[in-house]
Amino acid sequence: MVKSVVADKNYGDDSALYERMGYVRKSVRHSGLTRKKSGAQSATSIK
Helix, strand or coil, X not given: CHHHHHHCCCCCCCCHHHHHCCCCXXXXXXXXXXXXXXXXXXXXXXX
């Protein structure tokens, strides 16, 4: 059922219907990429 919603050109994986089915919209999803700041030390690493 979900694949048919994603494949439909009127709905897709960024539609309200997709979200109501319990999934996260493509526009809301984050990449998960994190970058550490260079030169900054965390409080736990300072002795």
